[in-house]
Amino acid sequence: MPRIIVCLKYAIDVSQIKVDSATRKLLIADAPRKISDFDKNALEEAVKIKVKHGGEVIALTATAENASTALREALAMGADKAIQIQDPNIQNADTMMVSNILAEAIRKIGSFDIILCGEASIDSYSGQVGPRLAEVLGIPAVTYVSKVTLEGNTLTVERSLEDCSEVIMVKTPVLLTVTKEINVPRVPTLMDIIKASKKEVLTWTLADIDVKGEKIATPSIKVVDVSAPKIERKRIKISGESPKEIAENLVKALIQEGVIGG
């Protein structure tokens, strides 16, 4: 029976970020956080595998803020255990540091068969943590997975790439990053939530997983600036003598803008 670890990012809910209209700076301080969307897909897939094959699902996050409510939601969705590595130093951690932290936490958790991550996070969208984590742990990574079938210790996975899809067979232990298309995450029932509230969310500090020194040193990546793009309407007026001509001109304009194919 597979032991599955799902890495969840307690990400900024980008749909609720406000923008300073004068400076275009993102006002993220008050923006609420939630489980990153693709990570929810990863969790759903883990729960589906557990329902079919048995086993255990462990939800794991590395976070500067207390993510216990989000992890409680993960428990309500079907995770058996939830662990947060909470430390203020994680606030400015880059993808390499987060991967190292998660790797140490996974070593502390012990054995596993499958690690599931989202293809990327909804806020920074680097797509790096999953593959980096696999590298640190020395296991294969298969990215952009849109379908998973498990038989014994072999996974058959479909990768959705831009212009094609690949089918790959891989043995456990393995790390997969999943796309949004893989499933529709379940909405936990109120009874699931009641049951989840009785489960424990474990909180570990960096010290608890022996992370120190270079692993939490200065990030390799320095974010210099983040600002919202300025989108201005082109104010193109489509005109013509007849509805047919207007429609034709509209189609031409859309082709010219690259909205639809020519």
Add this chain to the structure above:
Amino acid sequence: MYDFTETEEQKLMVKAVKEWCERHLTPERVREMDDKGHPYPKDIVEGLASLGVIMGTVPQEHGGLGLDWKTQALIAEVIGYYDPTVATAAGFMAVETGWGFTINRYCSEVVREKYVKPAIRGEKFVGIGATEPIGGSDVAGHRTTARKEGDYWILNGEKTFISGTEEAKLWGGGYWVNARTGPVIPEAPHRNITAFFVPIDAEGVEVIEPYRDAGRMAISTGGFVMKDVKIPDEYRLGEVGKGFYYTMEGFDNARLMIGASCAGATRRILDDAIPYIKERKVFGMPLAKYEAIQFELAELYMEMEALKLMVMKTAWMQDIRYKEEGLPVKVSEAKTFKPTEIAKWISMVKWKGPFLALKAAEKAMIWFGAAGYTKEYLFEAAWRGVMSYVVGAEGGQNIQKIVIGRELLGKEYVPYK
């Protein structure tokens, strides 16, 4: 002491209900439900039931979740938000949750197993059959009768303007029905009334065609005639002669759900209106910059927040009441708050909620001009829907004022018994 902090469990429950509604009670679906009319779509009921929102306050050992009324009110607010026509809230928050909870409190194990639990699972419909052709608010003056014959009761009477009759007929289910089981005592006409659970398919129950309502189209409103309907004694709710008191308790629970769902409907109307009034320019200026509109918005928002506070306080009082009375069986009088004090708050919520949602819908329609009068927006459907509460569903608006007045002035100032 009241604590406004939502618990982690409440936050997650509200989030889950919102997410479910985002997927299933979309504006397009709500519009389709309103256009198509009843019966209420079964897939939505089953979904709501699977989620656990119908009769969530029923104890877990009876098939519910054992939620408190504060949590159930937060859920009802979300339901009102996503279906501002209030068809969903009327059918499954006010009627099924408000009355279903109360039925469960007084019913036998037989009724619970055959009707309450299946309704919680979204399989059957249970509701309240209060109104009669002579009117709805004069509960003590209703004319349905019941006479005891051995282990059975024989009921005769007629119920009108009853929510969900078509659904109950299609899915199975039944209604709380009050009947006079003893003589009218002129100085106390509310005595000698007994509550029963009448299955919709009982022999002698004739269901009439649903009315052609103006709003909340997705849930039917009909009626039924009872001619020598033979009901086993185990279908009696509570003690003989105490039906009036139980009915007031049922109204309390249903009216609380109405207040909460109207707060949600109001918030939805404002959320739908705000982007438009910021965007739409008239005489070179966004509508939102005109004080005539901005001030109305501010007033509606203030009233909505006041309503929400009232709903939460009332739910908190109900929670204390039920904690003190004990669930599922009423064992004593409430201690901290007199039932009449709670009824006053319930009536304030029932009065304010529908009028506020109605006003918000009306204002939004006016802000939007001709566009607001079309079916492109849900304002007109909300306006028609909440009007059902204004005209009298779950108690006429003026009755609420009488209840409030009674508490302020004393029983001797009640205009009629």
